Amino acid sequence: QVTLKESGPVLVKPTETLTLTCTVSGFSLSNARMGVSWIRQPPGKALEWLAHIFSNDEKSYSTSLKSRLTISKDTSKSQVVLTMTNMDPVDTATYYCARMLEYGDYGNWFDPWGQGTLVTVSS
Amino acid sequence: DIQMTQSPSSLSASVGDRVTITCQASQDISNYLNWYQQKPGKAPKLLIYAASNLETGVPSRFSGSGSGTDFTFTISSLQPEDIATYYCQQYDNLPYTFGQGTKLEIK
Numbered sequence: 001q002v003t004l005k006e007s008g009p010v011l012v013k014p015t016e017t018l019t020l021t022c023t024v025s026g027f028s029l030s031n032a033r034m035g036v037s038w039i040r041q042p043p044g045k046a047l048e049w050l051a052h053i054f055s056n057d058e059k060s061y062s063t064s065l066k067s068r069l070t071i072s073k074d075t076s077k078s079q080v081v082l083t084m085t086n087m088d089p090v091d092t093a094t095y096y097c098a099r100m101l102e103y104g105d106y107g108n109w110f111d112p113w114g115q116g117t118l119v120t121v122s123s
Numbered sequence: 124d125i126q127m128t129q130s131p132s133s134l135s136a137s138v139g140d141r142v143t144i145t146c147q148a149s150q151d152i153s154n155y156l157n158w159y160q161q162k163p164g165k166a167p168k169l170l171i172y173a174a175s176n177l178e179t180g181v182p183s184r185f186s187g188s189g190s191g192t193d194f195t196f197t198i199s200s201l202q203p204e205d206i207a208t209y210y211c212q213q214y215d216n217l218p219y220t221f222g223q224g225t226k227l228e229i230k
Contacts, residue, residue, distance in 0.1 A: 037219070047159075047167065047210055047221040060217045063124050096166055100214075107173035108214040109157045113166035 002026035004036070004097050004114035011120050012087050022080040022097030022114060029075045031055055033102045036080045037110060038071065040093040048093075052100065053080060089121045125149050125213050129222035135230045142198040144225045146189075146211035154190045155215035161224075162207045170209075171196065203229060 008020035020038070027034055037052040051071040052060045061069050070083045080097060095117050098110040126149035136142050146156065154174035159167040169178045171187035174194060184199045198205055206229055211222040 039221075046223045047161075047212075049212075049219045049221060052217070052219070062218050098167075107157075107176065108155070109169050109172040109178075110159070110167070110212070111169040111178070113168070116166055 002099065002112055004099060004112065006095060006097050006114045006117040008095075008117055009119065010117075011122065013123050014088055014121060016087050018082075018084045018087050018091070018119060020082045020084075020095055020097075020117065020119075022082070024078045024080070024097075024099065027099065029055070029073050029078060029080065035100045035102060036073070037098050037100055038080075038082045039096045039098060039110075039113075040091075041096070041116075042090075042093040045093075050084075050095075051082060054102070087121045092119065092121045094118045124218055125152060125216055125220050127211055127213055127220050127222040129209075129211055129225050131225060132223060133226040133228065135228045136201050137230045138201055138203060140201045142201050142205075142227065144196040144209055144211075146194040146196070146222050148192045148194075148213055148215075151191050152213045152215035155213055156187075156189070156194050157212045157214065158185075158187055158196045159210045159212065160205075160207045161210065167210065201227075201229075 004024050035054040038050040053071045068085045073080045098113040102108045128147045156174045158171040161167040175187045186197045188195050208224045208226045210224050
């Protein structure tokens with residue numbers, strides 16, 4: 001069974017750096033055709049894609065947040081880590097990690113998703 | 124970035140109704156589009172991949188169609204358990220982008 005689980009602080013202060021960890025099971029982060037994304041959702045709002053790390057360690061970031069984000073993985077620990085610097089109250093959101101299956105023209109899709117972790121930014 | 128525009132943003136329908144949601148991409152994305160269902164307090168769940176392919180285990184009342192810039196998601200006969208917010212998502216180009224969501228309610 002494939003699962004992903006997010007962990008990290010529930011509360012961060014403005015200007016601090018957020019570090020979130022996604023621990024995966026049921027697949028290896030070195031598997032071809034499998035990557036992991038981070039996606040967030042402010043309360044009552046839409047999903048926003050943040051960052052992705054491919055099986056070959058290539059990385060991609062949201063255009064608007066690129067300067068603040070870093071994604072990395074530790075294959076031996078089955079973990080994907082996202083850091084976001086200079087946190088602001090508008091960054092308050094539920095943060096999800098999700099596996100992407102990459103089959104090219106056949107399709108790429110997010111499945112499954114973690115349960116999400118709510119991060120509140122407040123002093 | 125590719126912009127994804129969903130309509131309507133909210134929809135109220137009766138049990139048994141046929142429900143249709145549209146998603147328009149700001150440029151041609153071929154069939155590189157997925158649909159997700161998100162129930163309150165839960166993570167999104169994949170329903171349709173590559174525009175028209177039903178994910179395993181998803182009821183056949185759900186379907187998707189379209190290519191290029193215009194896509195449609197349909198529930199053929201609305202059931203009470205379909206109350207959720209639905210999102211489209213393109214994967215033709217990075218960064219991946221989602222639509223703003225369509226909140227479906229029972230009338």
